[in-house]
Amino acid sequence: MITAVDRLLADEGGQTPRADARRNLERLITAARSALAEVGVEVTAQEIAQRAGVGKGTFYRRIPSRETLLQVVLEEVLGEVIASADRALADPDPWHGFTDFASVYVRLRAESCGANEALGGTGIPGLDRLLAEIRTRIRHLVEAAQSAGEMRRDIAWQDVAFLLAGVSTDSHTIGLHSDSGQWNRNLRIVLDGLRGRSCS
Template identity: 50%
Template sequence: MPDSAVAALLAQGRPRADAQRNVERLVAAAREALDELGLAVTTRDIAQRAGVGLGTLYRRVPSLDALLAAILVDTIDEMTGRAAHALDSPDPWQGFAEFAEAYVQLRASSCGLHDALSGRGERLDLDGHINRLQKAVRQLVQRAQKAGVLRTDLDWRDVPFALATAIPTDHTIGLVPDDDQWHRNLRIILDGLRPARSPAPATPAEPAAPSD
């Protein structure tokens, strides 16, 4: 399947085969650098990873922002597609949980995506794509709430914030997370999003009277 980020960057004109290969290498290198370094990535980082000079990078892509935006749009649209697919699931909870796992996994695997969805990608003009993702998430949450499998006391906007907290910090109280920590955090969060099986008592139960 053609890389849509590559296709977006090659949309103008009919590039030579060697030019297309250079764009493919630059996109692959930029994805890797974005995942590791986030939006602080530089053209030098990308060119070095791609094994090309800065001159080649500047000839093959309009700008650093255009390169990063093409990659992030690709991933954000993938998330939106996952949400749309989840809406077709016959089981509202299963569909929601599968999307939640894909959403957190994608954010956890890419510092650049995490930065962009955290509001640090204003210069990249991603608003339209993020708005479509928001709409899909809202529909997914509201469907699960209507089915009674997701807490109805939550605003749909609470859910993406809650899911984002599944991504662990570098360390806490001297502990370092392992690679699967996000997955365990997500299980805890999903449990908390489900309706309570029975209402909690309004007041603590009275202690049992001592027997004679």
């Protein structure tokens, strides 16, 4: 998988950067990923630069634009989702593969505002191809589990996509406060509801 660092270096014409320039780029990417998780796609270049410990001038020497940085970082994140789905599809046990993928996917949506926004199709353009690949893999995972009799057949794969997206919750509801494990408990309930009735 092409990393965000490799993508940005390729955009510079593939020239080998000085060691300090590469370190600054790596710090900016790490900072952008962290800021995306906490703040979402509205994070500013200034905040990313501060988190990376570099000046705004260094930011723009290494990065064409804030939007470019966020796009390559989100492409890397979505690439990890696709790799997780591919591992799940290779699992000889379709239900086990699906539940492993579901856990990775829902955890990412719960823990990263930016990834959740990107998977919801808002915020950053240029991700349509990757979102289409994720849709295709979710469909294949659902169809494999249904063909094996491990998942209810009366549920469309699109329903499963919405159910997985809905597992992540707000931190507050009706005066209750969720803890960091709420998404996992929600997911267990959803998976139990998806399981084929003949399965134990």
